[in-house]
Amino acid sequence: MNLLNEKVTHNVFGKGKIVNQDESIITINFNENIKKFVYPDAFGTFISLKDKDTAESLKKIISKKEMEEKALEKKREEKKKQEALEQQRIQQIKDHKIHESSQIAFWLDENEQQNIFTDWQVSTGKIQSGPNKGQPNRAARLRPNSAALLTARGKNQAETERQILGLYMVNETFAGNLSEDGMVPAHADFKIKLTDQEAEKMLFWNYYKSKNYPHRTTWNSGKYRYFDNVWTAQILKDIIALKTxxxxIKEIKNFLEYFSKMNLLDIDNIPEACGALKQ
Structure with a gap:
């Protein structure tokens, strides 16, 4: 707002006229006594404009600025709060020995795709080399807080088209490092099967992201890979949005609440997915 040559009154210096102005400073001449003030903060506190219409217009500008500053301060406070909560969560995870990536994503073969939603258990496969060759793999990170993500892609599909077919919480008594047969059984209550149409919308690489190569969508080899706890919560939220x-919806919300509780996640502050396909 242009205030050059506007007449003003100061609480101490008396009457004067604005002789210079930029975005943050105004200069006022009080009978050859030149003073500078912060704009627009000084108005309404120390300085008043003589022209009523100009004063009213400036009042609106000041009011808008105050609202913007309050909104900005609120955002800063919310950010600090979220950072504090995240630090608290990380500390709780350390205290409770919850690994930040204690979920498991399976690559299901055709036979497993046919049986999984009847058997509700998946094999971690066998060790391929070394002195323990042929013995079952032990997914050591898996605990009762873990979920098993079920993924697959067609033979003629690109890796970017890998779909999430469903997921389940592992059995509440399961511990991967103690598993003798390599099977990962499902919890009795928390199991989700997606329809073909829903699976087409739930792409694995919308969530998974390599720390070292965030744009890369390569599974390479291996029966499974570990999966971030937060990513699993993102998947559950997106599945809720898909369902009608x-x-x-009620069952999956219960799943999400249970999962968040077991993984010490703030269910109201799950970030948006930012996997490799979203980079």
Whole structure:
């Protein structure tokens, strides 16, 4: 707002006229006594404009600026709060010995795709070399807080088209490092199967991201890979958004609440997915 040559009154210096102005400073001449003030902060506190219309317009500008500053301060406070909560979560994870990537994503073969939603258990496969060759793999990070993500892609599909077919919480008594047969059984209550149409919308690489190569969408070899706890929560939230049946939505919300509790996640502050396909 242009205030050059506007007449003003100061609480101490008396009457004067604005002789210079930039974005943050105004210069006022009080009978050859030149003073500088912060703009627009000084108005309404120390300085008043003589022209009523100009004063009213400036009042609106000041009010808008104050609202913007309050909104900015609120954002800063919210950010500090979120950072504090995240630090608290990280500390709780350390205290409770919860690994930040204690979820597991399986690559299901055709036979497993046919049986998984009946058997509700998946094999971690066998060790391929070394003195323990042929013995079952032990997914040592898996605990009762872990979920098993079920993924697959067609023979003629690109890796970027890998779909999430469903997921389940592992059995509440399961510990991967103690598993003798390499099977990862499901929890009795927390299991999700997606329809073909839903699976097409739930792409694995929308969530998974390599720390070293965030744009890379390569599975290479291996029956499974570990998966971030937060990513699993993102998947559950997105599945809730896909569903239309109220009973299914209720069940998946219960799943998400249980999962968040077991992994010490703030269910109201799950970030948006930013996997390799979203980079």
């Amino acid at each position: 049946d109220e009973e299914e």
